[in-house]
Amino acid sequence: MQSPPVTSAADWITIGTGLGTDMKTLIFTVLIPLLCGVFILVVGFKTRAPGPTLMAVIFAGIVLGLSLSLGAIGDSTKDTIKQYNGGGGFTVIPGDQ
Template sequence: MQDVVLASGWISTGALLGNDIKALIFNVGIPVLCGLFVLFVGWKTKAPGPTITAAVLATVVWGLAANMDTLQSKTVEDVTHYDSTMTVHKGDQ
């Protein structure tokens, strides 16, 4: 039986297609979609509260996408830290 990793390497797949398409997605695609999301919510609700909330959520998504490299290295540090500190003593189960 083979191990299958689900949803593995979407970013690496984009990198295989080329750094240009990766830069296009992160520098153009995500900001455009975030802007369209805010405009759509504002148009459909015609109220300031949901529109402001949509703008905050879009900003969070845009910011996380812009800092993907930082988040990736932080995640690797966390996983390495927890792997090295997780010890199971006999009788702890």
């Protein structure tokens, strides 16, 4: 009894896609927050002043917030593109333009 032929390329494509998704998750949920924390610590220890450290915290918070909400921003952008390209199933109420 023969086994069915196996296409190796399909397995490699699946593995590559999985690694890409895992890498993206690792970067956005671990690496960026870690780098934001390191940035705050470096600025705090180098300057030893509250002003620059506070600004570093604010900047790191903005970067972290934007990176964690990237999925929501992408979904909003897709909806906007669909709406302007052909309606996308949205109804336009007269007077909303």
